[in-house]
Amino acid sequence: MAMKNPYQTYQQNAVTTSSPQELTLMLYNGCIKFIRLSAIAMEKKNIEAKNTNIIKAQNILQELRSSLNMDIALSESMDSLYEYMISQLVSANITNDASKLKEVEELAEEFRNTWKTAMEQMK
Numbered sequence: 001m002a003m004k005n006p007y008q009t010y011q012q013n014a015v016t017t018s019s020p021q022e023l024t025l026m027l028y029n030g031c032i033k034f035i036r037l038s039a040i041a042m043e044k045k046n047i048e049a050k051n052t053n054i055i056k057a058q059n060i061l062q063e064l065r066s067s068l069n070m071d072i073a074l075s076e077s078m079d080s081l082y083e084y085m086i087s088q089l090v091s092a093n094i095t096n097d098a099s100k101l102k103e104v105e106e107l108a109e110e111f112r113n114t115w116k117t118a119m120e121q122m123k
Contacts, residue, residue, distance in 0.1 A: 021119050028108055028111055031060040031061060034056040038053035043098070061082050085104045
């Protein structure tokens with residue numbers, strides 16, 4: 001019988017026991033991580049890794065978009081920003097433009113930091 005990877009077990013437990021707010025924070029952190037990995041891959045001219053990590057970041061942004069409550073006015077603005085970020089990632093992937101990755105990374109960091117502050121204020 002194969003032994004489970006302890007890190008994978010820890011990650012799975014962290015996700016299944018987290019609140020929706022903590023899951024959103026994890027998504028932002030994952031998005032930032034994958035953007036950074038894609039920038040490193042772009043610099044090293046590793047097209048496959050660049051593409052894989054950009055797609056992972058896009059998928060996270062799409063998940064964040066799908067979780068928006070469109071009955072709240074702010075959600076429309078967030079939806080537009082997420083859509084913009086996704087389009088910038090697509091463009092960065094096609095053109096190998098690291099400045100577009102950096103722009104999206106900075107937006108994701110700003111959203112993450114705002115979300116984290118809001119979580120702390122709710123405690």
